[in-house]
Amino acid sequence: MMNNGNEISHHTKLYGFIGESAGQSSVSATLNKLFKANNKDAMMIPMNIREDDFYFTAVNMKKSHVNGALISGEYVKNVVEILDDSSDAVKISGMCDIVLRDGQKLIGDVVTPLAMIKFLKNRGVKKVALIGTGDYAKAFCFLAEGFEISYFYNDLERLMKFTIDMKIDNADINRIAEGMDVDFSAYDAIVDFSDLDILSMIKKLSGINLDMKSKKEFSPLKVRAHELGAAYIGFDDMLDELSSVMFEYLKEKKHLEYDKSDMRF
Numbered sequence: 001m002m003n004n005g006n007e008i009s010h011h012t013k014l015y016g017f018i019g020e021s022a023g024q025s026s027v028s029a030t031l032n033k034l035f036k037a038n039n040k041d042a043m044m045i046p047m048n049i050r051e052d053d054f055y056f057t058a059v060n061m062k063k064s065h066v067n068g069a070l071i072s073g074e075y076v077k078n079v080v081e082i083l084d085d086s087s088d089a090v091k092i093s094g095m096c097d098i099v100l101r102d103g104q105k106l107i108g109d110v111v112t113p114l115a116m117i118k119f120l121k122n123r124g125v126k127k128v129a130l131i132g133t134g135d136y137a138k139a140f141c142f143l144a145e146g147f148e149i150s151y152f153y154n155d156l157e158r159l160m161k162f163t164i165d166m167k168i169d170n171a172d173i174n175r176i177a178e179g180m181d182v183d184f185s186a187y188d189a190i191v192d193f194s195d196l197d198i199l200s201m202i203k204k205l206s207g208i209n210l211d212m213k214s215k216k217e218f219s220p221l222k223v224r225a226h227e228l229g230a231a232y233i234g235f236d237d238m239l240d241e242l243s244s245v246m247f248e249y250l251k252e253k254k255h256l257e258y259d260k261s262d263m264r265f
Contacts, residue, residue, distance in 0.1 A: 013042035013255055014065055019072025021216055022046035031243040040256045058082050061101060067255060068100035073212060077135060083108040092142050095135035100253060111249055112212060113140040115242040123208060125188040131176065132194030133162040140191065141166045152176040153194060176201060192221045205230040
């Protein structure tokens, strides 16, 4: 079931969750419960799309009845090339995890890092150890405010370029690599966006150890957290925050103007 009502009218705002294994995630059901609780005439539908079919599906959304889509992590780079316009966060990071249809144009933006930021702030996090230099790390840095962030990666040259590109003054840059002993216990949270295969060099984790890996994806942070008996938080543990951020985002974009009491057939 997509939500408790499964009621679709001619005016229902339809959204997709596009991913290779979208149907195995509860994100659509979680957002649909929020739509229903707020009496909104909207629904998200999981769409299992293979990589070979992604471009065709995304381009054809421009002429479909789907009003937008949340994009799973494996496609956040692919979708950028077919956007007609995008936010500054997309332009700076090179990733897009939500698209909205405006007529026959697709407008791209970023919401997942906002959900992570909300999650951390709700738990009083101040000091963050950020691992990685990729697109998600860029989006997180661009959108994050109020954190004291230290930057970690195994390639210091890439890490320095990352902080220069992101215009971070006096960045706290640190190397993390095999054979080292790294202690993160002084940080409130670790946020891992890296492509590192193992994190065995971490001897002490923080109180919150977070990445955005789904249950199906391999997470070296999850492995290390289990080895050290520490708490781990992945994509599936953040669905409430992600749904809340998406709901507010759609409201802000005036996509949820009509509620069920206004339904017209």
